[in-house]
Amino acid sequence: MSSSSKPPQHLNSTGCHIQVTPGKGRGVFASRPITSNTLIEISPVLLFTKDEYERYGKHTVLDHYTFIWKDGTASGKMALALGLGSLFNHYPHPNVSYTLDTSTDSIQYRTCRDVEEGEELCIYYGSQLWFEEAENGVDGSSLSEEEEDGWGGLSMVAGEGTSHNMDPHEIIDEEQLPFTRIKPPPEEETLEDVRTAPAWVIDVPDPRYITALLKWLKKTGLDSPDLGHLKRIRKYDNKTTLLLCLATGDDDSPPSVPDDLLPNPSIHQHPVPLSSALTPTQLTLKSTFWPTYYTPRKKDQVEDWTRAQCDWAWEAMRRAVAEGKKARAKGEGLTDTRFEQLPIGAYVPAPFQLDDNQNDNGFSGFDTRTSTSHPLRHAVLNLVRDLGESHHNKAESNTSSYLLTSRSIFLTHEPCIMCTMALLHSRVKEVFYLIPMARTGGCGGDGAGTCPPIPWLKGVNHRFEICRWTGEGRGIDSEGLRIDEDLDA
Numbered sequence: 001m002s003s004s005s006k007p008p009q010h011l012n013s014t015g016c017h018i019q020v021t022p023g024k025g026r027g028v029f030a031s032r033p034i035t036s037n038t039l040i041e042i043s044p045v046l047l048f049t050k051d052e053y054e055r056y057g058k059h060t061v062l063d064h065y066t067f068i069w070k071d072g073t074a075s076g077k078m079a080l081a082l083g084l085g086s087l088f089n090h091y092p093h094p095n096v097s098y099t100l101d102t103s104t105d106s107i108q109y110r111t112c113r114d115v116e117e118g119e120e121l122c123i124y125y126g127s128q129l130w131f132e133e134a135e136n137g138v139d140g141s142s143l144s145e146e147e148e149d150g151w152g153g154l155s156m157v158a159g160e161g162t163s164h165n166m167d168p169h170e171i172i173d174e175e176q177l178p179f180t181r182i183k184p185p186p187e188e189e190t191l192e193d194v195r196t197a198p199a200w201v202i203d204v205p206d207p208r209y210i211t212a213l214l215k216w217l218k219k220t221g222l223d224s225p226d227l228g229h230l231k232r233i234r235k236y237d238n239k240t241t242l243l244l245c246l247a248t249g250d251d252d253s254p255p256s257v258p259d260d261l262l263p264n265p266s267i268h269q270h271p272v273p274l275s276s277a278l279t280p281t282q283l284t285l286k287s288t289f290w291p292t293y294y295t296p297r298k299k300d301q302v303e304d305w306t307r308a309q310c311d312w313a314w315e316a317m318r319r320a321v322a323e324g325k326k327a328r329a330k331g332e333g334l335t336d337t338r339f340e341q342l343p344i345g346a347y348v349p350a351p352f353q354l355d356d357n358q359n360d361n362g363f364s365g366f367d368t369r370t371s372t373s374h375p376l377r378h379a380v381l382n383l384v385r386d387l388g389e390s391h392h393n394k395a396e397s398n399t400s401s402y403l404l405t406s407r408s409i410f411l412t413h414e415p416c417i418m419c420t421m422a423l424l425h426s427r428v429k430e431v432f433y434l435i436p437m438a439r440t441g442g443c444g445g446d447g448a449g450t451c452p453p454i455p456w457l458k459g460v461n462h463r464f465e466i467c468r469w470t471g472e473g474r475g476i477d478s479e480g481l482r483i484d485e486d487l488d489a
C-alpha cells in the first residue's frame with residue numbers, strides 16, 4: 001500500500017509509531033528500544049462472516065487487511081484488525097509475533113527479540129504473498145519460541161493460493177521445484193537385485209476362510225498401504241497363502257489370528273518385494289517371491305507436484321527452519337571440547353490436502369542433546385518419539401505409534417546415519433533436507449556424500465524418496481544453521 005498523506009500520530013504507550021516507507025506504505029516502527037517479549041499492541045478485531053466478505057470485501061482494498069479468524073468453529077469468520085494491527089508490514093524474519101484471543105476478539109502483538117529504536121516492527125504473513133516484497137531494513141534474526149504460536153492462527157486471505165489468480169492445480173516444472181530429487185540407482189533387473197523384506201503370511205487350507213480373514217485384516221489395520229504394491233493372496237503348488245503384514249525382523253512375533261477365523265493357523269515369514277513392478281522383467285522377477293502389481297511408468301517418471309503442493313512444502317520447510325532456530329535460541333549445542341551450536345529442526349506436516357494447507361496438525365522437534373545431556377536426542381529421534389507418545393497417534397494404534405507411513409519429513413540438515421535408519425524404520429515416504437552433511441549424513445549428502453544413501457542399500461527393508469531443498473526465501477534460509485561438517489545432525 002502506498003500512501004502519500006502523512007500518517008496520523010498514534011497514541012501508543014508501548015513505543016510504537018506509524019511511519020511510511022517507499023514500496024510498503026504505512027508501517028509500525030519502534031520509537032525507542034523495546035526488549036524481547038514485550039506486549040506492544042492489543043488490537044480489537046472486527047469480525048464478519050465469510051459470506052459478508054465474499055459479497056462486500058473480496059477484490060476491494062479490504063482484501064489486503066482481512067484475516068481468516070480461527071476461533072475453532074466450523075463456520076469460520078473473517079477479521080479486520082483495528083488499531084495498529086492492520087498496519088504491521090510483512091517480513092520473513094519477523095521481530096513481532098501475534099496471538100489470537102478469541103475470548104476478547106482481539107490480537108496481541110509481542111516483540112520476539114530485542115528491537116532497536118527506529119526499527120520497523122514486522123510480522124510474518126505466511127508463505128504465500130500477494131505483493132512484491134520491498135527491500136527491508138529489518139535485521140534477520142532468530143525466531144523465538146513465540147514465533148510458533150505467533151503467526152499460526154492467522155492467515156491473510158489474499159495470501160491463499162486460489163485467491164490471487166494462481167492455479168493451485170498447476171503442475172510445476174521439475175526445474176522450478178524448490179528441491180532436487182536425489183535419483184535412486186537403476187531399477188532391479190536381476191533376481192539378486194530385487195529388494196525384499198520378510199513378511200508374515202498365513203497358509204489358508206480352505207478358500208472359505210479367506211473373506212473373514214480379509215475383513216479381520218482390515219479391522220486390525222494390518223492391511224496397511226505399505227503392502228499396497230502386492231496382491232494379498234498367493235497360490236502356489238496347490239497351496240493358498242495370505243499376506244498379513246511386514247515383519248520387523250527375525251525375532252518379530254507373528255500377529256495373533258483369532259482361532260475362530262482359522263483353527264490352528266500356520267503363520268510363517270516369507271520374503272516379499274518392497275515395491276511394485278515397473279517393467280515386465282521386474283514383474284516376472286518380483287512375482288517369483290510374491291504376486292506383485294505391475295505399475296508401468298515412463299523411465300525416470302517421477303510424481304508431479306502442483307503449485308498448492310509446493311506451497312505446502314515451503315510452509316513445512318519454513319517450520320523446520322523455525323524449529324532449528326528455536327534450538328539455537330535455546331542454546332542447544334555441544335559443550336564437550338568446544339561449543340558447537342546444534343540448530344537442527346524437523347517438521348512432519350499433515351499430509352498434503354488441496355483445501356487445507358495450514359499445516360497446523362504437524363509434528364515438530366529440534367535437537368536437545370545439550371539440554372537433556374543425552375547423545376541420542378537428535379531432532380529426528382525426538383520427533384519420532386514425540387509422535388509415538390502423542391495421544392493423537394496412540395488412538396490410532398499402540399503398536400504402530402512410531403510409524404510415519406505416507407508422511408513427509410522436512411529437516412534443516414541431512415539426517416545422520418542413525419536418524420536415517422530411524423526414518424527407514426518409521427517407513428517415512430519422503431525426506432527433504434536443507435543442508436547436506438556430506439561427511440556424516442545417511443542420505444547421500446549433496447550427491448557426493450561419503451556414505452551412499454542408506455535407503456538404497458540392499459537388505460534395507462524400506463525406501464524413501466530423498467529430496468535436497470534448494471529454495472530460499474519465504475522464511476527459509478540456512479543462515480545461522482550451519483554446523484561443523486563432522487557433526488551428526
Ligand SMILES: C[S@@+](CC[C@H](N)C(=O)[O-])C[C@H]1O[C@@H](n2cnc3c(N)ncnc32)[C@H](O)[C@@H]1O
Binds near residue numbers: 001
Ligand atoms: C496489512 S497491510 C499493512 C499496512 C499497509 N502497508 C498500509 O499502508 O496500509 C498489508 C499490505 O501492506 C503491503 N506490504 C506489507 N508488507 C510488505 C512488504 N514486505 N513489502 C511490500 N509491501 C508490503 C502490501 O501492500 C500489503 O497488501
